[in-house]
Amino acid sequence: MPSISGIAYKNLRRKRIRSILTVFGIALSTWVLVSLFGFNRGYEASLNSDIDNLGFQVLLTAKGCPYEAATLMLQGSKSLRYMPEAVMDSLYQNEAVDKLTPMLMQTVFDVNKGEEGGMVGYLGIDPATYPSMKPYLTFSSGEWFKDREAKEAVLGYEVAELEQREVGDLMLIPEKEVEVLVVGILKRSGTQDDGTIFMPYKALQTIFDVQGQLTSVGIKVKQGADINAYEEELYSIHDVQVVSMAQVKNTISNLVSTAKVMVMSIAIIAILIAMVGVMNTILMSVLERYQEIGIMKSMGATTFHIFRLIWFETIILCAIGGVIGSLFSIVMARLTEALIRYVLPYAPSGSLIMIDFRLVLESIGIITLIGLLSGIYPAFRAARIKPIEAIRSSEGEL
Amino acid sequence: MSALITARNLEKIFYRGSEQVTAVDKVSISVNEGEFVSFVGASGSGKTTLLHILGCLDNPTSGSLSIGEVSVFSDHKSLTESKLTRLRRDNFGYIFQKFYLIPTLTVKENILLPFAFYKNPINSSNAMDLAERLGLSHRLSHLPKELSGGEMQRVAIARALINKPKIILADEPTGNLDSKRSLEIAGILSELHKKDGITIILVTHNPALASIADRRVQLQDGHLVQA
Numbered sequence: 020m021p022s023i024s025g026i027a028y029k030n031l032r033r034k035r036i037r038s039i040l041t042v043f044g045i046a047l048s049t050w051v052l053v054s055l056f057g058f059n060r061g062y063e064a065s066l067n068s069d070i071d072n073l074g075f076q077v078l079l080t081a082k083g084c085p086y087e088a089a090t091l092m093l094q095g096s097k098s099l100r101y102m103p104e105a106v107m108d109s110l111y112q113n114e115a116v117d118k119l120t121p122m123l124m125q126t127v128f129d130v131n132k133g134e135e136g137g138m139v140g141y142l143g144i145d146p147a148t149y150p151s152m153k154p155y156l157t158f159s160s161g162e163w164f165k166d167r168e169a170k171e172a173v174l175g176y177e178v179a180e181l182e183q184r185e186v187g188d189l190m191l192i193p194e195k196e197v198e199v200l201v202v203g204i205l206k207r208s209g210t211q212d213d214g215t216i217f218m219p220y221k222a223l224q225t226i227f228d229v230q231g232q233l234t235s236v237g238i239k240v241k242q243g244a245d246i247n248a249y250e251e252e253l254y255s256i257h258d259v260q261v262v263s264m265a266q267v268k269n270t271i272s273n274l275v276s277t278a279k280v281m282v283m284s285i286a287i288i289a290i291l292i293a294m295v296g297v298m299n300t301i302l303m304s305v306l307e308r309y310q311e312i313g314i315m316k317s318m319g320a321t322t323f324h325i326f327r328l329i330w331f332e333t334i335i336l337c338a339i340g341g342v343i344g345s346l347f348s349i350v351m352a353r354l355t356e357a358l359i360r361y362v363l364p365y366a367p368s369g370s371l372i373m374i375d376f377r378l379v380l381e382s383i384g385i386i387t388l389i390g391l392l393s394g395i396y397p398a399f400r401a402a403r404i405k406p407i408e409a410i411r412s413s414e415g416e417l
Numbered sequence: 418m419s420a421l422i423t424a425r426n427l428e429k430i431f432y433r434g435s436e437q438v439t440a441v442d443k444v445s446i447s448v449n450e451g452e453f454v455s456f457v458g459a460s461g462s463g464k465t466t467l468l469h470i471l472g473c474l475d476n477p478t479s480g481s482l483s484i485g486e487v488s489v490f491s492d493h494k495s496l497t498e499s500k501l502t503r504l505r506r507d508n509f510g511y512i513f514q515k516f517y518l519i520p521t522l523t524v525k526e527n528i529l530l531p532f533a534f535y536k537n538p539i540n541s542s543n544a545m546d547l548a549e550r551l552g553l554s555h556r557l558s559h560l561p562k563e564l565s566g567g568e569m570q571r572v573a574i575a576r577a578l579i580n581k582p583k584i585i586l587a588d589e590p591t592g593n594l595d596s597k598r599s600l601e602i603a604g605i606l607s608e609l610h611k612k613d614g615i616t617i618i619l620v621t622h623n624p625a626l627a628s629i630a631d632r633r634v635q636l637q638d639g640h641l642v643q644a
Contacts, residue, residue, distance in 0.1 A: 021526040021533045029521035314517040317474060319506030319580070320534040321499060406505075407475040410513065 023324060027331035030304065041300040042340040045386060048293035049344025051286045053382045054355045057348070057372040059279065065369030066271060070264045072210045074152030075120070075237035076246055078262045079106070079253065101232035102259050110236065113252065115244040120148040120237045123220045125227045129193040139193065141172075143220030152239060156212060161186035161203030167221035173203035177213040190216075197226050210368050293340075293386075294393040301333055301397040312401050313409020322402040329398035330391060337390030341383035349374055421584060421616055422448040422471055427480035429466050429639075440466040441477065442639035448618060450583070453610040455619040455630035463639040464620045465588055471618060472586040473505050484508055506535060510577030510585045514592035516569045518561040518576075524548070525557040528575045537580060547575045551605065567598030574605060584616045585609065591626055603629050 031038045081100035110119055123143035130136040146163050150156065164171040174184055184190065188201045199218065207213055224230045240246050246263065253261045305312070312325055320328075348355070352372045360366045429441040440463045448454055448471070456464040469475040470482065473489055481491040484504060489496055496504065518527045528544045531537075548554050551571045561569055570590060577585055587606065591599035607629045609615050621627050635642045 020529055021522060023533055025526075026519070026522065026533060033521050310515075310517060311519055314511075314513075315530070315534070316502065317505060317509075317511055318531040318534065318576075319502060321502050324534045407469055410469070410474065 023328050024331050024335075027328055028335055030308070031332055031335055034304070037300055037303070038336065041296050041336050042343065044293045044296040045337055045340025045390070046344035046347060048286075048289040049341045049382055049386050050348045050351065051289045052385065053345050053348035053374060053378060054352070054372060055282050055286045056378055056382060057352070057374040058282070058355075058359060060378070061369070061371045061373035062275065062367065064373060065367035065371060066268060068369050069210060069367040070267055072153070072155060072208070072212075074149075074154075075118075075239045076264050077238040077240065077250060077253070078264075078267075079110070079236040079238060079256075080260050080262060081234065082258050082260045101229060101234060102236075104231045104233050106233070106256065106259060107236060109256065110238065113249065115240050115246075115249040115252075116238060117241040117244075118148055118152060118239040120152055120239075121145050121220055121233045122149075122235045122237060123223050123227075123229065123232065124234045125223055125229075127192060127194045131193070139216070141192070141216050141218050141223055143218050143223030145220055149217075149237075152237060153212070155208055157206050159204050159206045161201070164202050164219050167219045168225070169219055170197065170199045170222050170226070171202045171219065172199045173205060173217040174201060175205050175213040175215045175217075176207040178216055179204045192226060195226050213368070290386075290389055294389055297333060297336060297390050297393040298397060300336070301329060301394055302400065304332065305329060305397045305401040308401075309404060309412055310409045312404045313406045313412075316404065316409075317406035325404070326398045326402040329401045330394050333390045333394030333398070334387060337387045338383065340390075341386040344386070345374075345379040345382060349379075419450055420447040421450045421452075421485060422446075422618075423481075423483045424471060425481045427467070427470055427477045427482065429463070429470060429475070430478045439639050441470065443480075444639070444641055446471075446634065446641065448584075448616060450616055451610075451614045452632065453606075453617045453619070453630040454632045454634055455621060455627040456634050456636060457621060457624070457627045458636035460622075461638075462636040464636045466639075467636065468586055468588055468618060468620045472509055472511065472584075473501055474511075506531070506580065508583050510580065510582035512570070512573050512577050512585065512587040512590045514589040516561075516573045516593075518569055518572055520561050523558050523560060524553055524564070524572050527561065527572050528553075528579055530576060531580050544575070544579060547578055551575050565598070566594050567601055570594060570598070570602055571605065574602070574609075578609070578615075582615070584618065587617065587619045587621075589621055590619070591621065591623055599623065599626060602626075 079102070081102040104121065107119060107121060110116060121144075124140060125143065126138045126140045128136060129139045132139060145167065146165060147167075150163050159176070161173070163173060172190060174182070178184070182190070184201050184204070186201055186204060189198045190201060191198050199222075205212065220233070224232065240249055250261050250263055253259070312320075315328075316325065352374060356371045359371055424447070425445045427441050427444045427446075428439065431438045431440055442463070444463075444467060456468060458464045466475070470477050473482075473484065476495050477490055479493065482489045483491075485508075487496075487504060489501070489504065495501070519530065522530065525544060525548070528548060545554070545557075548557055551574060553568065553571055553575060556564060556568060556572075561572070564572065570593075574590075585606075590606070591602050594602065603626050606617060606619065610617050610631075617630070619626065619630060627633055
């Protein structure tokens with residue numbers, strides 16, 4: 020027994036190339052849509068993860084551009100200015116402070132890095148406080164250096180892989196001509212720490228001749244303490260800048276918001292194109308079947324039956340396009356992510372595109388809904404066809 | 418016998434630009450239950466337009482039309498579209514010159530097509546019986562493009578008969594067929610009338626085909642000249 024859905028499906032197979040092209044257009048729109056929603060989720064999650072993994076809620080840096088400071092801090096690059104190490108003493112006096120960790124970032128140009136040379140960064144840390152703030156950092160071999168003055172280094176996973184280093188190796192700091200001993204290799208953490216070379220900050224001060232200077236101080240506030248009130252107090256310290264993690268999140272979110280708007284605009288345009296494509300395909304199909312639809316109505320098909328028939332065709336096109344587009348977005352997620360990383364000014368270290376089953380279902384739902392909207396006009400046109408008009412149009416052809 | 422179709426002073430006027438064309442001019446006719454009537458006449462005589470009006474496919478400009486006890490058109494008022502659909506579905510089977518089979522559906526699906534739109538106790542075994550009677554049993558899984566013209570028209574006849582209509586309206590059913598196939602279709606229509614007692618209204622140019630009817634109605638310029 021034929022059914023309306025069966026007739027709709029078979030009709031779509033009548034003009035295969037046209038149906039395939041329409042499905043392809045819908046699939047592309049779905050790809051954009053799923054990737055965009057996946058990016059919105061993934062980016063937020065990765066950013067939060069990156070910031071949470073810093074181990075502290077407030078960062079004190081030397082005064083400078085806050086946007087630059089936030090970006091540089093997360094990218095592990097060199098800060099613009101220094102602040103005196105003595106600032107630590109006043110910070111310790113505040114009751115809201117749970118832990119403090121001093122940091123000194125230094126960079127040198129290594130002529131042997133890559134084909135044309137490149138910058139190498141060293142993060143000076145305090146072995147007594149920094150590891151306890153980052154408990155997720157674990158070693159694949161070796162351990163943290165014990166002495167603040169020791170000319171030793173701990174390498175992040177990616178650095179060790181890239182440099183092919185093992186515990187016990189000696190590393191030369193270019194420009195300074197100082198050799199440091201590799202005492203630990205970290206396991207992959209999925210954070211910026213994977214690309215960091217850690218050294219005792221005191222040793223780094225000596226090597227780079229910046230005694231008594233720091234680039235930043237990480238502050239962990241006691242549980243229950245009023246962070247906002249504490250930040251207000253920190254503003255009274257001269258020549259330092261207070262960067263709260265909430266600020267960092269906002270700053271970076273603002274930086275990428277423009278990119279998000281652009282991507283959203285592209286997605287909307289892609290959806291509109293798909294809508295027009297679906298409408299065109301279905302409308303052409305309706306006009307080509309003018310007589311068939313009229314004859315169906317003479318056999319007992321009501322206006323609602325014809326409306327349903329045309330809507331089924333739209334749903335089938337959109338559902339197939341939606342599923343293919345979703346699968347495509349999952350398969351192409353890595354490529355899409357690489358593209359987004361290339362475009363964005365700052366990208367967190369985790370997965371930028373998070374696609375799950377719910378997102379896929381939601382996107383297919385949205386695309387199908389859009390298809391249904393696109394199908395309204397062609398379905399309306401088809402439903403209005405009168406049997407006699409269809410028969411007369413055929414007689415006209417004769 | 419009671420009148421199944423009663424038409425009084427039917428008039429159908431078309432406008433081609435500023436020109437007024439009266440296709441059906443004050444036609445009154447009754448068709449009794451179980452009667453086989455043929456409409457003959459030259460091209461443009463209004464026979465097809467009259468068939469469309471009697472088959473509730475088109476509204477007259479004026480006049481009145483009743484199918485059984487149901488008044489379809491009277492005093493320039495027609496039944497609603499949904500009531501017309503139900504009336505057509507329950508009473509009529511249509512056979513057209515161009516067959517109008519759905520090319521993507523098999524012969525069996527084309528025959529059962531009306532049941533895609535409403536439930537009916539008639540099941541697919543009835544379709545099999547009908548197909549066998551019309552010599553289509555071996556073609557049930559074929560697509561229309563794989564059939565000859567005569568076979569396509571037989572499928573169209575089976576589709577028109579599947580809901581056991583009271584009235585069959587056939588508009589030039591042999592117009593696209595050769596003489597051998599035309600005779601075949603004429604035989605089928607005659608059998609449907611004689612064995613099943615179905616009321617048939619046939620429009621044709623073919624005198625031989627018209628002669629199988631009980632009553633021959635001649636139209637000329639929209640008028641009945643011989644009824």
